[in-house]
Amino acid sequence: MRVLFTTTALVAFGLAGAAHAEDSDLAALKAQIQALQARLDVLERQAAAPPAAAPAPAPAAAPIQTLPSKPAAEPIRWENSPRFTDPASGATFKLRGRMSLDAVDSTTERDGLADYHARQFRARQLFLGVEGQTGRWAYRLEGGAVSGGAWGWDDAIIEYKLNSQTSILAGNQKAASLEGLTSFKSTTFMERGAYGDLIDAGYTLALEVVRTGPNWSLWAALQGDSINKADVTGGFDPNQAVERSGATVRATWSPKLSENDRLHLGAWARRRDRGGETGFTYSAAANTAFRPQTSSGTTLLSTGAVGDGDTTLALEGAWVHRALSVQGEAARIRVDRIATSLSPTLGGDNFDIVTAYGAVSWFPTGETRPYNPNGSFGRIKVLHPLDKGGLGAVELAARYDYADLTDMAANTVVAPALQTGLGTAGIYRGVTLGANWYPYSYVRLTGNLTRAKIDNRNIAGSELDADVTVVQGRLQVEF
Numbered sequence: 001m002r003v004l005f006t007t008t009a010l011v012a013f014g015l016a017g018a019a020h021a022e023d024s025d026l027a028a029l030k031a032q033i034q035a036l037q038a039r040l041d042v043l044e045r046q047a048a049a050p051p052a053a054a055p056a057p058a059p060a061a062a063p064i065q066t067l068p069s070k071p072a073a074e075p076i077r078w079e080n081s082p083r084f085t086d087p088a089s090g091a092t093f094k095l096r097g098r099m100s101l102d103a104v105d106s107t108t109e110r111d112g113l114a115d116y117h118a119r120q121f122r123a124r125q126l127f128l129g130v131e132g133q134t135g136r137w138a139y140r141l142e143g144g145a146v147s148g149g150a151w152g153w154d155d156a157i158i159e160y161k162l163n164s165q166t167s168i169l170a171g172n173q174k175a176a177s178l179e180g181l182t183s184f185k186s187t188t189f190m191e192r193g194a195y196g197d198l199i200d201a202g203y204t205l206a207l208e209v210v211r212t213g214p215n216w217s218l219w220a221a222l223q224g225d226s227i228n229k230a231d232v233t234g235g236f237d238p239n240q241a242v243e244r245s246g247a248t249v250r251a252t253w254s255p256k257l258s259e260n261d262r263l264h265l266g267a268w269a270r271r272r273d274r275g276g277e278t279g280f281t282y283s284a285a286a287n288t289a290f291r292p293q294t295s296s297g298t299t300l301l302s303t304g305a306v307g308d309g310d311t312t313l314a315l316e317g318a319w320v321h322r323a324l325s326v327q328g329e330a331a332r333i334r335v336d337r338i339a340t341s342l343s344p345t346l347g348g349d350n351f352d353i354v355t356a357y358g359a360v361s362w363f364p365t366g367e368t369r370p371y372n373p374n375g376s377f378g379r380i381k382v383l384h385p386l387d388k389g390g391l392g393a394v395e396l397a398a399r400y401d402y403a404d405l406t407d408m409a410a411n412t413v414v415a416p417a418l419q420t421g422l423g424t425a426g427i428y429r430g431v432t433l434g435a436n437w438y439p440y441s442y443v444r445l446t447g448n449l450t451r452a453k454i455d456n457r458n459i460a461g462s463e464l465d466a467d468v469t470v471v472q473g474r475l476q477v478e479f
Contacts, residue, residue, distance in 0.1 A: 175221035194284035219250035240276030252375030266316035280307030286452035304421025330356035348411035361397035426456035
């Protein structure tokens with residue numbers, strides 16, 4: 001490039017000299033050649049220098065961290081019946097219900113009375129209901145016929161969710177007992193046994209506050225009578241039409257000991273008053289809902305309507321290890337007995353009732369009992385249902401029941417033989433063996449065998465002891 005510029009300059013110089021030959025022009029041309037030479041030197045130095053590093057690109061902006069978007073709610077989700085969900089508001093609605101068809105054969109061998117035999121084929125429960133939620137408000141309404149009786153309501157609840165942990169509930173509901181709060185559809189045995197009969201922690205019209213944590217729950221309830229009961233007309237005084245009332249508190253703690261172990265510990269207390277109604281009755285039978293509530297039937301453990309009020313203290317415990325489950329409860333009921341001035345045949349001194357049970361169950365097919373945060377057990381999830389090529393779930397179980405009513409003593413107003421319930425306020429001991437087959441999570445076939453012994457006191461030479469054998473089966477479908 002240097003030679004090219006020099007040659008070009010010389011040619012221009014020669015031509016200029018030939019054409020003009022004036023000194024001034026020659027000087028100007030020399031100045032131009034010098035300028036071109038200087039420029040050429042600069043260009044050569046730039047070409048010989050190493051290439052300049054390209055400027056580093058600006059660092060890329062860090063990606064904005066965003067939370068994963070919540071999947072849109074399914075408009076229709078199948079739970080053995082459709083659960084409808086409005087994607088815009090999140091409101092839900094579901095039809096629910098259950099059918100339980102039972103066959104029961106019961107034999108009672110009684111001292112001092114003829115033996116008693118009963119066989120029943122009927123629907124234990126035919127129930128239909130709905131549930132749903134809109135915003136913070138939820139509801140559940142379910143009712144039907146029990147053992148061929150008139151229509152009645154179980155759940156009739158309106159719930160307001162203060163937050164994810166705390167709810168206020170009003171309506172016909174329960175508030176106590178591990179076995180009592182576990183749905184009838186999910187209890188291991190067909191009936192809750194003598195313990196469930198005596199604590200009488202069933203449905204009442206109540207205002208409840210429930211708070212749950214990751215492994216604990218707290219309950220508080222103000223309770224009246226069952227929503228199915230007609231208006232009170234007065235038990236001993238027709239001018240005192242005051243409904244019975246009560247209050248219950250419950251606390252549970254359920255640490256997860258390992259991936260395969262769950263422990264449940266709980267305690268509850270309840271105080272009740274009969275108001276203007278008749279007294280509370282404490283009675284039980286041998287694991288069957290089909291029982292005439294008289295001495296001619298299979299119920300031979302009862303105090304009669306002797307309770308003016310009562311205070312119940314109870315403990316709960318359970319341990320689940322994979323397919324094995326152990327569960328038990330115990331309660332002491334302090335009965336404030338009706339005064340003899342109100343009823344000489346029912347009245348007397350206050351007394352205590354002690355009742356308890358212990359149960360164990362095992363799934364040879366590998367299922368486990370699911371535990372709910374509110375301190376109850378839920379529906380079994382079948383690992384290998386029939387429609388997936390499996391055999392369903394099989395559960396084997398046993399339970400021991402105990403109840404002692406003998407602290408109820410005779411009064412001195414009338415003869416013991418005239419005092420209602422005194423002759424059947426004895427001791428109950430029973431063993432129940434059970435087997436459940438779940439072809440699907442919403443279908444269950446159950447068989448129970450119960451052997452029970454009732455030891456009653458001798459009243460005026462008569463002792464109504466009894467040995468009871470109950471064989472029963474159930475087909476249950478829920479949705």
